[in-house]
Amino acid sequence: MAHFHADFPWLLALCAFPLLGALACLALRRSDAACRVAGLVVSLVVLGVCGWLFVLLGGPRGTGWLLHEDLAWIPRLGARLTLGLDGLSLVLVLLTACLVVVGVLVSWRREKRAVPLFYALLLTLESGILGVFLSLDLLLFYLFWEIMLIPMFFLIGIWGHERRVYAAVKFFLFTLAGSLLMLLAILGVYLAHGHQTGEYTFALAALQNTILPAGWAPWLYAAFLLAFAVKVPLVPLHTWLPDAHTEAPTAGSVILAGLLLKTGVYGLIRFGFPLFPGPARDSLPWLAALGLAGLFWGAWVAFRQQDAKRLVAYSSVSHMGLVVLGLAVATPIACEGSFLQMLNHGLSTGALFALVGMIAERAGTRRLDELGGLWARAPVLAGFFLFFALAAMGLPGLNNFAGEFLVLVGAFRAEPWLGALGAAGMVFAAAYMLRLMQGVLWGPPRSAEPWRDLSLREGLVLAPLAVLVLWLGTHPATFQDPFRELARVLAASLGGAGGAP
Amino acid sequence: MANLLYLLLLLPLVGGLVNALVGMRLSRRLSGGLAVAAVGAAAALCLWLYWLADGQGTRVSLLAWLESADLRVGFGLLFDRLSAPMALMVTAVSTLIHLYALGYMRAEADHARFFALLNLFVFAMLCIVLADNLALLFLGWEGVxxxxxxxxxxxxxxxxxxxxxxxxxxxTRVGDVFLAVALLWLFASLGTLDIDALNARAGALAPAALTGISLLLLGGAVGKSAQLPLMTWLPDAMAGPTPVSALIHAATMVTAGVYLLCRLFPLVSLSAAGLQAIALVGALTAFYGATCALRQREIKRVLAYSTMSQVGFMFLAVGVGAASGAMFHLLTHAFFKALLFMAAGCVIALAGHENDITRMGGLRRKSPLVFWSFLAGALCLAGVPLTGGFFSKDAILLAAFSRGDAFHWSVYGLGALTALLTALYTFRLVYLVFAGEARGGEHPAGHAGHDQPLPRVMRWTLPPLAALGLAGGLLNLPAGWPMAGLLDGWLGPLGGAEVRASHALELTLMGVATALVLVGWLLARRWYARFRPPAQGGLDRFLLRGWMADRAYAWLWVKPYLAVGWLLHRGVDERLIDGGLDGAARGIGRGGRLVAAWATGRLSSYLTALALGLGAMLAYFLVRQWAGG
Amino acid sequence: MIVPFAHVLVVSAVMFVLGLGAVLLRRNLILILIGVEIMLNGVGLALVGASALWQRADGQVLVVFLMALTAAEVAISLAMVVAMKRRKGSLDADVFRDLRG
Known part of the structure; x- marks a missing residue:
């Protein structure tokens, strides 16, 4: 760490920088090209910093904070700018930086309306997501949580497809309903702690030790859980997801699926479980059941979709169900698998959304019965599509298998039925993914007009993702090492091998 | 040596990747040549390793793959007495088939994709064969x-x-789920996925767990090997190019299930119930496949059903405890079935891209080389004495019979009946294709390639395989012959229980087998030597469609699956959840409009309301004042 | 005090009610504004009276504030009235109904 200036508030700067970039975009609103470049530069700088942090701080790590910052903010309320980076947030922050760059690049020529505002919102969104993954102060967390919501609302509502307003409002209402309850719960914990100790603070570390009045904990936990479950999403709170994903512009879908869904699980791990350990333990069987239900539900419904984007959206429900299952069985292996799977799902589903966007751009349709014959028209694009679809299907050697396998191994150990049922999800995943491949890749081309194959910009988006997918599939340890210990501790705190209904 | 072992895997992998990434830019000659070179080098390397290993096993592990808590899985390879002959067979047969494919694909534009996938297939298959842990085996399993x-x-x-x-x-993925669950179970109870360690520690498992795991492994093997009840995919798989059918759906991939069971034979053999299930599945599939093959009309579908049936024999061998018998049949079958498929590819080309055997005939004169090669394969398949197929099939039946209880006798009976049917459908195929006059004139012979000569590389890959198939018996001659039991001796304890049978019994069973083949041949000669239009009875249709299995599965699985998906999508997601929420939103909207009527927009009414409200508040305070005072 | 406080209160109440009446019953925006002024001055009168009664400066201070505020308010509201007149060509309060639900 020779060149590492420990005094500099890196994390705060990381959160604030995209926001400054957003302001710059608004200032540059006379030139669309300048805004694109600004967006790209800002997101690349963030990626650079995150990558640099990963190189410096990656590797096997314990459970402590790798970076921790604590600055004054609103002294009268006891709210501070407390930010912390541990192994899990390190990986997720890196994922965020990656996918925002993807988002910027896939919208390059595609979004033509109100370009400055688009990039400003995209960068604001990045700020919000980074803040959510970094903040350790509940008020700050809530602030970032809502900052995430608003740009996404406009991204869907302004740049979306046909039913964009319906989808945006639905997304907004679902998320807000959950997060307002979470705000109430945050205030509940805050007041209870202040009442008890006389020190009013929003700091997670302090609130963790609050002894809540009898009967409060389950309700407060339920409020947190609801907010996070909407975001994950858990069945039956998932119906906003297909609409939002389908109607969002490509960049929106990539970020929504790749990052926003992760914030739900992350919130649960960072805030929900530590603040309310008792109710959290009691909720594990339900979470396992809902995770498993989501796994099959999402896959089953995905199979019935006619819209390629909607199919991928439902596949997210399925994948996230597995992530929740891994957490809920609370064995070290399964938790580690869940963490890894968050990263995996972000990459492969993000790439799939980007690909569906590229294909829809060429074909003018996303309907599986109108697509087809992609291989004959754009073999390189088709090859990438096949690759990422296989990754999402869980082909061993590609990324999703590594996470899924760990989750299933851990789940089987805790409760054989859960592991066996989870494994049966493989067939379901194959069913919808094969349908997607069938509809997009194979069959005769629908018309004779030639298509442009992958452009350089699209290649720059997809090739690094493909390398990452392969890397994660064959040597996940690089990304697993930072959070190994965290997974072990989390599993231990949730009650070790138990957790079966 | 260790590095060389890796090279064995890397050669086809690199070949496949190069073809996948830049193959489109390469010329056909270069891309095909690269693929052949990669596999050929692997075959040569494998042979060299065979000498290097000198009967000793060797294992290497390179890279950590999946690690978490006590889970340790790496890319480790195991080159032992079981995997070595299998790897040799896979690479050797692959090389010949790759060569054949050079000729077969000569007119295809998209050759790079074909050779890339073919090379990657060899890589994945070698992963299955050489893996030292089940996770890597699973990688190969899904890869193939x-x-x-x-x-x-x-x-x-x-x-x-x-x-x-x-x-x-x-x-096949349905089967894979069973294999995956078996993996999870094994790891949960034994704490390792290392194949050697699993075999060594299997005794520590509870009997119920052993049976459960054996059945799950059987489930996995059944999917990949197209055995009952997951057999329906194999006949349809003949839609692929012929080299693919020869390599994947005859010689290598479909036998992966058998190999898996042999690989874990020390574990599987501990469960009597598991073994019986394996034997039963094998015998039933052998019979099923043979009956279906009797009435097929497409040449490749006949061969597909016969593959299913022969793999059933291998399962039967594992089930009666003769893993070496299974491996023996696996090897000879790989030779002669690859030969039959490749010859069938030539036949189809010679007949002007005609698949239907009832429209062929008279091809013997068109290309004697193809005829004699096909005949050699057919003799092996039918089990004509002294061919490779005869000895390997006989070893299995002997092992079954000599177990000496009612179950095994009935299994033997089924096997023997299947042997009869096998001879019958094999000679039916030979007669319909090669004997008599060409019947191709019945349909408009507009195919252009009718008189194109076959590429030399396609024809000349047949004789080596024919030689291997015919002489395959030498690998493991029965006791009492010179050089007897080579494979048994080689495999040693890996090969399962030694078959104890008297010499007289052995000769008797051989006699029975010979008689069955003879009967089959005579029946076929009587019915098919002179062509008659095929019968169209109910039974014929039933067999032609594989016992209506597809239709049954459509009703049993596909339609319910679609229905539940529809219910969850349209019913629950859209109607119940979204419908309910949209309804609630509409209700709130209606309430809002009701309240909105108050907002007239007229300043005077707002001011009046303001004044009235103020007055009411004042009045309230006054009343309280007086009441309180 | 020369004038009894009760009289002051009565006069201020009368002013207030008159102003309120003007605000409620008139439809011309300028007359409504004049009504508001009368109401404010009624209140101011009561404050001054109370200040004289108790010999405390608070009431006078408030009235001074009130006057300053009123001046500011009138400046803005008259400007708005002019703008509204330009926009709709009328000063009838009921013409401006954009807030109707």
Whole structure:
């Protein structure tokens, strides 16, 4: 760490920088090209910093904070700018930086309306997501949580497809309903702690030790859980997801699926479980059941979709169900698998959304019965599509298998039925993914007009993702090492091998 | 040595990747040549390793793959007495088939995809064969599944072909789930996935767990090997190019299930119930496949059903405890079935791209080389004495019979009946294709390639395989012959229980087998030597469609699956959840409009309301004042 | 005090009610504004009276504030009235109904 200036508030700067970039975009609103470049530069700088942090701080790590910052903010309320980076947030922050760059690049020529505002919102969104993954102060967390919501609302509502307003409002209402309850719960914990100790603070570390009045904990936990479950999403709170994903512009879908869904699980791990350990333990069987239900539900419904984007959206429900299952069985292996799977799902589903966007751009349709014959028209694009679809299907050697396998191994150990049922999800995943491949890749081309194959910009988006997918599939340890210990501790705190209904 | 072992895997992998990434830019000659060179080098290397190993096993591990808590899985390879002959067979047969494919694909534009997938397939298959842990084996297992999918649907413009690929992938994946659960179970109870360690520690498992795991392994093997009840994908898989059928759906991938069971034989053999289930599945599938093959009309479908049936024999061998018998049949079958498929590819080309054997005939004169090669394969398949197929099949039946209880006798009976049927359908095939006069004139012979000569590389890959198939018996001659039991001796304890049978019994069973073949041949000669239009009875249709299995599964699985998906999507997601929420939103909207009527927009009414409200508040305070005071 | 406080209160109440009446019953925006002024001055009168009664400066201070505020308010509201007149060509309060639900 020779060149590492420990005094500099890196994390705060990381959160604030995209926001400054957003302001710059608004200032540059006379030139669309300048805004694109600004967006790209800002997101690349963030990626650079995150990558640099990963190189410096990656590797096997314990459970402590790798970076921790604590600055004054609103002294009268006891709210501070407390930010912390541990192994899990390190990986997720890196994922965020990656996918925002993807988002910027896939919208390059595609979004033509109100370009400055688009990039400003995209960068604001990045700020919000980074803040959510970094903040350790509940008020700050809530602030970032809502900052995430608003740009996404406009991204869907302004740049979306046909039913964009319906989808945006639905997304907004679902998320807000959950997060307002979470705000109430945050205030509940805050007041209870202040009442008890006389020190009013929003700091997670302090609130963790609050002894809540009898009967409060389950309700407060339920409020947190609801907010996070909407975001994950858990069945039956998932119906906003297909609409939002389908109607969002490509960049929106990539970020929504790749990052926003992760914030739900992350919130649960960072805030929900530590603040309310008792109710959290009691909720594990339900979470396992809902995770498993989501796994099959999402896959089953995905199979019935006619819209390629909607199919991928439902596949997210399925994948996230597995992530929740891994957490809920609370064995070290399964938790580690869940963490890894968050990263995996972000990459492969993000790439799939980007690909569906590229294909829809060429074909003018996303309907599986109108697509087809992609291989004959754009073999390189088709090859990438096949690759990422296989990754999402869980082909061993590609990324999703590594996470899924760990989750299933851990789940089987805790409760054989859960592991066996989870494994049966493989067939379901194959069913919808094969349908997607069938509809997009194979069959005769629908018309004779030639298509442009992958452009350089699209290649720059997809090739690094493909390398990452392969890397994660064959040597996940690089990304697993930072959070190994965290997974072990989390599993231990949730009650070790138990957790079966 | 260790590095060389890796090279064995890397050669086809690199070949496949190069073809996949830049193959489109290469010339056909270069891309095909690269693929052949990669596999050929692997075969040569494998042979060299064979000498280097000198009967000793060797294992290497390179890279950590999946690690978490006590889970340790790496890319480790095991080159032992079981995997060595298998690897040799896979690479050798692959090389010949790659060569054949050079000729077969001579007119295809999209050659790079074909050779890339074919090479990757060899890589994945070698992963299965050489893996030292079950996770890596699973990687190969899924990998061959994917390559098979891609190659069956190679001519993807025809939706029928892509559908066949999809079906193959899905059905085998059902089996894969069982294998995956077996993996999870093994790790949960033994704490390792290392194959040697699993075999060594299997005794520590509870009997119920052993049976459960054995059945799950059987489930996995059944999917990949197209055994009952997951057999329906194999006949449809013939939609792929012929080299693919020869390599994947005859010689290598479909025997992966057998190999898996042999690999874990020390574990599986501890469960008597598991073994019986394996034997039963094998015998029933052998019979099923043979009956279906009797009435097929497409040459490749006949061979597909016969593959299913022969793999059933191998399962039967494992089930009666003769793993070496299974491996023996696996090897000879790989030779002669690859030969039959490749010859069938030549036949189809010679007949002007005609698949239907009832429209062939008289091909013997067109290409004697193809005829004699095909005949050699057919003799092996039918089990004509002294061919490779005869000895390997006989060893299995002997092992079954000599176990000496009612179950095994009935299994033997089924096997013997199947042997009769096998001879019958094999000679039916030979007569219909080669004997008599050409019947191709019945349909408009508009195919252009009618008189194109076969590429030399296609024809001349046949004789080596014919030689291997015919002489395959030498690998493991029965006791009492010179050089007897080579494979048994080589495999040693890996080969399962030694078959104890008297010499007299052995000779008797051989006599029975010979008689069955003879009967089969005579029946076939009587019915098919002179062509008659095929019968169209109910039974014929039933057999032609594989006992209506597809239709039954459509009713049993596909339709319920679609219905539940529809229910969850339209019913629950859209109607119940979204409908309920949209209804609530509409209700709130209606309430809002009701309240909105108050907002007239007239300043005077607002001010009046303001004044009235103020007055009311004042009045309230006054009343309280007086009441309180 | 020369004038009894009760009289002051009565006069201020009368002013207030008169102003309120003007605000409620008139439809011309300028007359409504004049009504508001009368109401404010009624209140101011009561404050001054109370200040004289108790010999405390608070009431006078408030009235001074009130006057300053009123001046500011009138400046803005008259400007708005002019703008509204330009926009709709009328000063009838009921013409401006954009807030109707």
């Amino acid at each position: 599944g994917f390559c098979s999918y891609g190659l069956i649907g190679y001519w993807y413009r025809e939706p029928k072909n892509a559908d066949a690929g999809k079906k193959a992938f899905l059905v």
